[in-house]
Amino acid sequence: MLNRFTFDGALASPLRSAHANSFPWLFAVSYATVSSLGLLLLLFLGRSAFVSIAETIEALDRIDVDQVEPFTFLRLILGSFAPLFPWILLGSFGAWVIWSVFQAASQRRYVRDERFFLRFGGDELRMMVVSLLWGGLQLVFTFVPIIIFLGGMLDVVALILSGDDDPRLVGRVMTTLLMGGFLWLILFVVYVFFATRLAPSFALTIKERRICFFDAWNVSRGRFWPILGAYLIWSIGGGMVVSVIDQILQIPLGMLMMPHLDSLQTGEELMTLVMSAGFLIPLFIYTFLRMFAAGLLMHAVAGPAAFAARHDPRGSVDDKAMMGAFD
Structure with missing residues (x-):
């Protein structure tokens, strides 16, 4: 069976796949619109929580820090965000x-040549399950270093509070x-290997219509460097952009917001500002443009691994289409 997977094909897949002139732009606009509206809705629903946090912080400002234990004061600050x-x-x-939802739509374009369309069904539920598996994979490779780092930071805080400059204690910290840093570096390299080998799982789930x-692992065998290289080019280059x-975008947003924020005195005034058109409209514009760019990047970085799944060595989508012509 002809192997149509190449590095060039993986790299160019976001630009050469079906509906190249329309799909990325419709995807990005829709992603930006849904994300921005979702943020504004969450801000509106949680407005009372923001008022409570602002009022608690105001109360903490009136506390004499010298009269309170550092850890107690830290707990009060963290508790204000409850x-x-x-x-x-x-x-x-x-x-x-x-x-x-958007990942499923993206993968359907790469694997099934479908036009842009949003829905919530079997594909989307399977995407949710696969993303949970990915979260578990990431947790496995980050949990131990995080625990070590947290332990080290607590030792640093304890050392500062105690004022002890014992070289042995400093050396232990x-x-x-x-x-922790060395272990994180080793686990990061191992994680990159496993993440690259399992990267086609999202597209393969769409292709097979079951959780894969x-x-x-079989799809990415012998394709590790092309998948990783194409992904890094898109993610690093696109991430910089x-x-x-x-x-x-933050410059004009900050220039518009700072004069209002400097004059605030109470939590009620803060929430009045947050719920005003003068705040919500610039925030929506900023969020929309930011998420539009993020949506384009999200769709592009999924291309290389999806290209590998499309040309699964066990059964390519294109090969099946060619055989279907004789049915």
């Missing part, structure tokens, strides 16, 4: 659903931090 936690969970769930995760766009 009303926001339910909305963070709701926003995270919404972002997960939105990502799955530095050893913990260096060990470890099956992607998105970062520059974001920084440019």
Whole structure:
């Protein structure tokens, strides 16, 4: 069976796949619109939590820090954000659903040559499951270094508060931090290997119409460097462009907001500002443009791995289409 997978094909897949003149732009506009409206809705629903946080912070400003234990004061600050936690969970769930819906649409274009269309069905549910598996994979490779780093940072805080400059204690803290950094570097390299080998899992799930995760290992066999190289070109190059766009957009947004923020006195005044058209309209414009660029990048970086799944060595989509012509 003819192998149509090449590095050039993987790299150019976002530009050469079906509906190249319309799909990326419709995808990005829709992603930006849904994400921006979702953010404004979350801001509106959680407005009382923001007022509560602002009022708590105002109360903390009147506390004499010298009369309070540092850890107690830190707990008070973190506790002030407790009303926001339910909305963070709701926003995270919404972002997960939105990502799955758009990821499914993106993969259908690459694998099935479908036009842009959003829906919520079997493909989207399977995307949600595969993304959870990916989250588990990331957790496995980041959990241990995070625990070591947190332990090291707590030792640093304890060392500062104690005022002890014992070289042995300082050496133990530095050893913990260096060990965590070295372990993170090793696990990161291993994670990149596994992530690249399993990268076609999203497109393969769409192709097979069933949850495929470890099956992607067979699809990426012998294709590790082309998939990784094409992904890095799109992600690094595109990420730099998105970062520059974001920084440019922040300048006028900051110029519009800072005069109003400097004059605020109470939490009620803050929420009045946040719910005003003078705040919401610039925020929506900024978020829309930022998410438009992010949507283009999101769709592009999915291309190389999807190209590998499309040309699955066990059964290419194009080969099946050619054989179907004789049916």
